[in-house]
Amino acid sequence: MATIVKTPSGTWKALIRKTGWPTTAKTFRTKRDAEDWARRTEDEMVRGMYIHRAPAERMTVEAALKRYLREVTPTKRQSTQIGEHKKAQALIKHLGKYSLAALSADIVAQYRDTRLAGDEDGNGKRVPRSNNTVRLELALLGHLFTVAIKEWGIGLPFNPVSNIRRPAPGAGRNRRLTPAENKRLLAAVDTYSNPMFSWIVRIALETGMRLSEIAGVRVGQVDMLKRVVRLEHTKNSSPRTVPLTKAATSGFQAALDNPLRPPETDLVFFGEPGRDGVRRPYLFDKAWTDAKKAAGLTDFRFHDLRHEAVSRLVEAGLSDQEVAAISGHKSMQMLKRYTHLRAEDLVGKLDKLAQ
Structure with missing residues (x-):
């Protein structure tokens, strides 16, 4: 049975001691509330359904x-x-x-x-x-x-x-670069004082690698002889090896040959030392904003370079499996969200099928 006592402050305290259960107590404004709670709690204990709610409260x-x-x-x-x-x-x-x-x-x-x-x-x-x-x-x-x-x-x-219902995932972005936009963007990044910015943008366009993946690449992960980059830490936690186009190979080669590379870091794209003296990945937020403005790009994000790269791989004739192996997408559904083919580019293929 529960013990119901009146406290010095005028409230009522219910105390339950039952073998096999922790001592449980709760204070109420009225005696009846205390008795009702004690009765319900003891009943839950008997039926094995009691949950100790005090910590959650x-x-x-x-x-x-x-x-x-x-x-x-x-x-x-x-x-x-x-x-x-x-x-x-x-x-x-x-x-x-x-x-x-x-x-x-x-x-x-x-x-x-x-x-x-x-x-x-x-x-x-x-x-x-x-x-x-x-x-x-x-x-x-x-x-x-x-x-x-x-x-x-x-x-x-x-x-x-x-x-509760979760908000449905977005339909995915459909932002592609036009040839003119592509030309203006590359011209804008090439004029920036730090050449690492240009190398990173070009590598992103050629490989479809995420910004975090490019920024975190270490010298030992780049194999120039085999023309691949071995990524150990990816968004989906699955390591993968990314093949490099000739343009991407040139970008990595220029980065590896960077005469300003400090001896204390093996990051391919390195930033200035922090307060602790440690160099972390190169950051270029302002440079990216300025380049977009100079190129006249609206509603364009750095991650859209990945969309562009993956779509170009599909347009080049690679199979879904081959593109997924390069981009790291685990499902064809996710790959579809990142792949946006230009309808006008498909017209020629449809004409060939009709012949």
Whole structure:
């Protein structure tokens, strides 16, 4: 039986001691509420369905996310760590004050809808978030609950994120370079003071490698004799070997022969030393923005170079399997999203079939 006692402050405390279960207590405003809770809890214990909710009621979403960022996030790739810290800030802003026990599926659904509709910026203007951004934020929140339940022993009956609809993935970008845009872009990058910028852009156009993959390449990964680059750390965690076109080979050869290469780093594309004296990959955000402006490119991102490269490989006649081996796509569906053939380029092929 539960013990119900009145506290000095005038509230009522229910205390349950039952063999095989941890001592459980909770305070209520009225005696009847305390008795009802004690009766329900004892019944759950008898039926083997009791969940110790106190830790979930005490831990806020903000505290849980901070613990996740300390314990779980550091086990992931550097690029993933940066992204999770950013996503956590949005979750903390909207949901941080809720306890894990109080965060229900309808509250998470409201968060989803609010983010898709857009948060207000400093000028009172709503800034909508993309489906993919919100989907990834929900994925982080969902995994937080999974870890809390399975590893931290936080008593929760279910994961609230698993009970809501996730925003559908975007249709994928369809931005291709026209021949004139391609010419202007290469001319713009070639005029930049640091030649590494030009080499990186040209390699991206020739190989379809991601920016993180190019930036992280070490000297030992480039085999100029066989004309391949062996990537050890990729987005999908599967190492792959990328064959190099003649233009890509020239870009890597120029980078390897760079007379300014410092002896303390083996990065092919190296930046200035940080405060700790360590050289990290070369960054060129401003140079990229300036080059796009000089080339007159609108709505064009660096990652679109990967789309362009993969589409060119398909247009060159390579099979889907061959393109996937170069680009690293694990499924043909994902490869399809990254491959955008120009309809006008297919007209000639259709005419040949009709002959």
